[in-house]
Amino acid sequence: MRISNIYFQTRANMKNNQYDYSSQYSPVLKQGIQQDTFCRSDKTAAPAFTAKQEQISRDPLTKLYKEHLTCICCGRTMIDPKVIEDMRENHVFRCPTKDAIKILEKYENNMHTVEKSVFNLLKEQNNLYPDRSIQQHLIELKKTHELKLIQKQVGIFKLIDKYAEKIKPELHNEIRTYLLDSFNTIKENGSDFSRIKFIKGLESILQNYPNTANKEKLIRLAGKLPTAYDDIDAFIVKYSKPKYTSENIAIRLLSYSMATIEHIHPQTPDTTGKTEAEAIKGANHLYNYVPECMRCNSFRSNKPMVYQLEDYPEMFINAQKAFDRYIDFAEQGKLSKMYIIKLYKALRQESEGVLDLDYSKLKLTKELHKELEKPFTYPINPGKKDVVIVPKPLPEPKTLPITIREGEVKELNKAVKEEPVVIIEPPKEEIAEIRISPLITKRKRKRQIAEEHNPQARPKELPQKNKKVKEKKETVRRNGPRR
Numbered sequence: 001m002r003i004s005n006i007y008f009q010t011r012a013n014m015k016n017n018q019y020d021y022s023s024q025y026s027p028v029l030k031q032g033i034q035q036d037t038f039c040r041s042d043k044t045a046a047p048a049f050t051a052k053q054e055q056i057s058r059d060p061l062t063k064l065y066k067e068h069l070t071c072i073c074c075g076r077t078m079i080d081p082k083v084i085e086d087m088r089e090n091h092v093f094r095c096p097t098k099d100a101i102k103i104l105e106k107y108e109n110n111m112h113t114v115e116k117s118v119f120n121l122l123k124e125q126n127n128l129y130p131d132r133s134i135q136q137h138l139i140e141l142k143k144t145h146e147l148k149l150i151q152k153q154v155g156i157f158k159l160i161d162k163y164a165e166k167i168k169p170e171l172h173n174e175i176r177t178y179l180l181d182s183f184n185t186i187k188e189n190g191s192d193f194s195r196i197k198f199i200k201g202l203e204s205i206l207q208n209y210p211n212t213a214n215k216e217k218l219i220r221l222a223g224k225l226p227t228a229y230d231d232i233d234a235f236i237v238k239y240s241k242p243k244y245t246s247e248n249i250a251i252r253l254l255s256y257s258m259a260t261i262e263h264i265h266p267q268t269p270d271t272t273g274k275t276e277a278e279a280i281k282g283a284n285h286l287y288n289y290v291p292e293c294m295r296c297n298s299f300r301s302n303k304p305m306v307y308q309l310e311d312y313p314e315m316f317i318n319a320q321k322a323f324d325r326y327i328d329f330a331e332q333g334k335l336s337k338m339y340i341i342k343l344y345k346a347l348r349q350e351s352e353g354v355l356d357l358d359y360s361k362l363k364l365t366k367e368l369h370k371e372l373e374k375p376f377t378y379p380i381n382p383g384k385k386d387v388v389i390v391p392k393p394l395p396e397p398k399t400l401p402i403t404i405r406e407g408e409v410k411e412l413n414k415a416v417k418e419e420p421v422v423i424i425e426p427p428k429e430e431i432a433e434i435r436i437s438p439l440i441t442k443r444k445r446k447r448q449i450a451e452e453h454n455p456q457a458r459p460k461e462l463p464q465k466n467k468k469v470k471e472k473k474e475t476v477r478r479n480g481p482r483r
């Protein structure tokens with residue numbers, strides 16, 4: 001993940017609500033930058049490989065881009081970067097809006113939620129004002145969306161202010177002044193406000209404040225300021241700026257769905273709280289690669305994979321789906337089986353044992369069995385001999401002994417169907433006749449009614465000890481725990 005490195009170098013140049021890789025780093029929107037993470041497939045092919053080069057090349061994966069791979073994280077079908085590259089080179093979006101919409105429509109299912117919403121708005125607007133360009137549509141839309149964005153931003157500011165009350169009064173005052181200044185910036189010109197700069201400013205105010213929990217809470221709140229990644233209003237405000245042409249915007253609607261190569265272990269991992277030896281840099285090596293869409297790749301940045309899983313619980317399902325396809329490719333000879341096992345191990349290592357994929361569909365050879373037994377080692381960049389990486393056992397899979405597979409769910413459903421649970425429900429008018437103190441719980445009331453209709457169902461008297469415990473529990477539930 002080299003993006004974060006470059007990101008910090010050029011952070012000062014960025015404005016608006018978020019940092020945006022699309023214009024800064026994507027080869028799609030900005031020519032001339034050779035970006036390793038978002039590298040185009042056509043640039044990666046080398047004429048001839050030695051065995052070692054082949055091992056480190058991303059080529060086996062980029063060759064699969066045309067197979068409509070799905071993102072390991074969000075599960076969306078990714079667009080081959082070559083398709084977007086051709087669109088950009090041939091300026092296919094230099095056309096009337098209705099024609100651009102026709103092209104974009106083909107990729108609607110690839111789009112992320114925000115992009116899809118923007119696209120739908122564009123379609124609506126174009127029905128009303130067919131002569132406008134995409135850029136003009138966005139400028140018009142800004143009028144209604146800017147206020148909504150500011151309302152959200154102010155809401156977050158209020159929350160920050162509320163939590164800042166809990167910390168030292170002089171710091172609270174400083175934060176409040178900072179919030180008012182930021183608000184004035186937004187009021188004067190919304191697009192001059194930068195979320196990332198705002199977070200950095202807040203961090204520097206809190207620099208010497210010792211309470212890490214409060215600090216983290218405040219920074220996390222600031223991180224919730226809307227961005228064009230996840231908020232339609234932020235998207236419209238950002239991309240209605242004059243520097244984004246209609247062509248840029250059209251490409252942007254697709255570019256975040258483009259297939260990229262993710263470094264499973266980040267190239268510049270988050271080093272907070274780690275010693276230098278622990279902060280191993282992820283290698284440019286096939287065994288450290290997995291295809292992922294540009295949005296998920298950018299969004300994860302250099303964060304630990306467990307954070308990504310926290311943000312996207314769908315990833316547990318999507319990763320398995322993508323992994324199953326890679327197994328199919330391996331069985332067809334389009335990928336090496338060794339890559340599958342290395343990928344399995346790398347994901348398990350990086351997720352600290354949480355993402356423990358099922359590789360049972362892969363026909364294992366002796367060599368692969370051996371590899372599975374071996375402890376984990378990070379792949380090393382060729383020519384880098386100074387790094388000594390000690391192999392270590394893979395983290396234990398963090399699966400509870402309650403796994404369930406698809407077939408089992410079906411069986412479970414079948415069992416439920418065959419033996420339906422009988423619920424005794426008395427006729428409604430009888431319920432009305434029974435007068436029960438409102439203090440009696442609904443469940444108790446239901447049971448009383450059931451017992452009257454079916455005396456055999458009366459539960460046996462509980463043994464004295466259990467009863468006592470139960471009574472105690474009831475009291476706790478009603479009155480809350482004893483202080």
Ligand SMILES: [Zn+2]
Pocket residue numbers: 071072073074075076292293294295296297
């Ligand atoms: Zn994704």
